[in-house]
Amino acid sequence: MxxxxxxxxxxxxxxxxxxxxxxxxxxxxxxxxxxxxxxxxxxxxxxxxxxxxxxxxxxxxxxxxxxxxxxxxxxxxxxxxxxxxxxxxxxxxxxxxxxxxxxxxxQKREEFFQELQVVIENIASGIISIDNDGQIKQINNSAFDLLGITKHRHSNQLNIKTKEIASLIDQLDGNPRATYKTHDGRELAVFETKYKLGEGSYRLFAIQDIKAELQARELEAWQNLTKVLRHEIMNSIAPISSLTSTLTEIIGEDIDKKDEHNIISHESLEDIEEGLKTISGRSDGLINFINAYRDYTNLPEPHRVDTPINQVVQNTVNLLKTDFKEGQLAVKMPKTEQKLMLDEQLIEQVLINLIKNAREATEHQDNGLVMVEVKVQNQRTSVIIQDNGPGIVEEAQQKIFMPFYSTKNRGSGIGLSLSKQIMQLHDGDILLESELGKGSKFELIFG
Incomplete structure (x- = not known):
């Protein structure tokens, strides 16, 4: 109109x-x-x-x-x-x-920005944002406190040449995460993320104080280890103590002294012999347990070199394939060779442990199958060992990587815990997925 x-x-x-x-x-x-x-x-x-x-x-x-x-x-x-x-x-x-x-x-954007600033300034984690020129674009109060940097009116002029920040970046050494110990003894976890904003590229560092968490986990680990050690030692010491008392009673009651000679019945002698054999067996078991503990606590530092992971897997499979029935062991690898920084002997040891466990899980099945697969996804390489065995109960899944915990009658309980320790020394990890009646899958993830 x-x-x-x-x-x-x-x-x-x-x-x-x-x-x-x-x-x-x-x-x-x-x-x-x-x-x-x-x-x-x-x-x-x-x-x-x-x-x-x-x-x-x-x-x-x-x-x-x-x-x-x-x-x-x-x-x-x-x-x-x-x-x-x-x-x-x-x-x-x-x-x-x-x-x-x-x-x-x-107005809404201004309010959101102010709210975000309040959150950043008051969270317990330290936040540092650095631009391509090495200038600090954002640093919150927690970062000042965690790194021990004195906050003053020139704080907006901080850069990567600042002593504490330079030391932090050096500790990362190109890795996306690292631990950093400050001069006052704080244990910090540092995570780096790269991002782009407009035409500029930035590096974001998130810093967390993990000393209390490490201490709590260390205490929990010692408590669990103490329980296992106590259980294993008592399993060996209790029978030895009981048998020693029994043998002492036999010697005191069944041996007769005549004319400077000791006379014992054939039945009592057999009981003594059997008791001594049991004591000897239990003593050997305790010695083996101590040796296993020594092997677990004295794991050598890995000598990591650029190694084709396909070759490591294939060598391990060739070593163990004679232990499998025909068609029971399958291998799947990508056509493109992937090279990783690893200690070949230690990784072979991990693969041997896992493949043997998978074989034992399927040895009583007519259609037992163990699949070993090298998988590359999202620029991350992993090795998967999967079986179609009976699976692992949930309670055992929670404890299976605990030192000296075993679901086998004659297992030492250090195979999986040792394997996990080796993977952690390679900046990686082992993940377990299992369902009763459908088998188990162990995945070696390389960092």
Whole structure:
């Protein structure tokens, strides 16, 4: 409706201008009133100017609107501009609504930014953001406290040359995560993430104090280890103590002394012999347990070199395939050779432990199958050992990597815990998935 009025007003102005021009032509050719002719000419010029100004007023209003957005000048008012009369009242209202919506959105963004700043400044984790030039773009109070950096009025001039920050970055040495010990003895976990914002690239460091958590886990580990050690030692010491008491009673009651000679019945002698054999067996078991503990606690530091993982897996499979029935062991590897920094002998030891465990889990099944697969996904390499055996109960899954815990009658309980320790020394891990009746899957993840 407003635009129709605009066209009507333009049409009226054009008609008036046409009539004025006609009058001007008439005065020139048919009338000799020069003053009236001159006045009519000036009137034509005024009407033309007014017509163009009326038409251009909309464009001017649009330019003002877009300039207000471009230069963030939202103090400009459009509702009081009545040069076009009531015709463009709706346009003025629309301009105002758009500007109000932009102001509301800007206010929300400002509030969100302020809320984010409050969260960053008050979380327990340290946050440091560094740009490509090595300048600190963001550092919160926790980062100051954790790294022992004195906060002063020049803190916004910190960069990677700052002693504490430089030491932190050196500790990462290109890795996405690392542990860092401060000069005051704090144990910190550091995680690095790279991100882009606009045309700039940034490095974000998240820092957490993990000393209390490490101490709690260390205490829990010692308690679990103590329980296992106590259980194993008592299993060996209790029978030895009981048998020693029994043998002492036999010697005291069943041996007769005659003429400087000791006489014992054949039955009692057999009991003594059997008891001594049991004591000897239990003693050997205790010695083997101590040796296993020594092997677990004295694991050598891995000598890591660039090694094809396919070759390591294939060598291990070739070593063990004679222990399997035909078709019971399958291997799947990618065509592209993947090289990893690892100690070949230690990783072979892990693979041997897991493949042997899988074979034992399927040895009583006619359709038993063990699958060894090298998998590359999202630039991460893993080796999967999967069987279709009976599976592992949930309680055992929670304890299976605990030192000296075993689900086998004759197991030492250090195979899986030793394997996990080896993987951790390779910056990796072992994950277990198992379901009763459907088998188990161990996945070696290399960092």
């Amino acid at each position: 407003g635009f129709n009025r605009f066209r009507l007003f333009v049409l009226i102005r054009v008609i008036v201008l046409f009539l004025t021009v006609a009058a001007f032509v008439y005065l020139i050719f048919f009338d000799e009133k020069y003053v009236t002719t001159v006045v009519t000419g000036f009137l034509i010029i005024f009407e033309v100017f007014e017509l163009f100004n009326y038409i251009e007023s909309t464009n001017k209003k649009l330019r003002r609107f877009f300039d207000a957005i471009k230069y963030n000048d939202f103090n400009m008012s459009f509702t009081h501009d009545n040069k076009l009369g009531k015709t463009f009242k709706e346009l003025n209202i629309a301009f105002k609504e758009v500007i109000d919506a932009i102001l509301i959105e800007r």
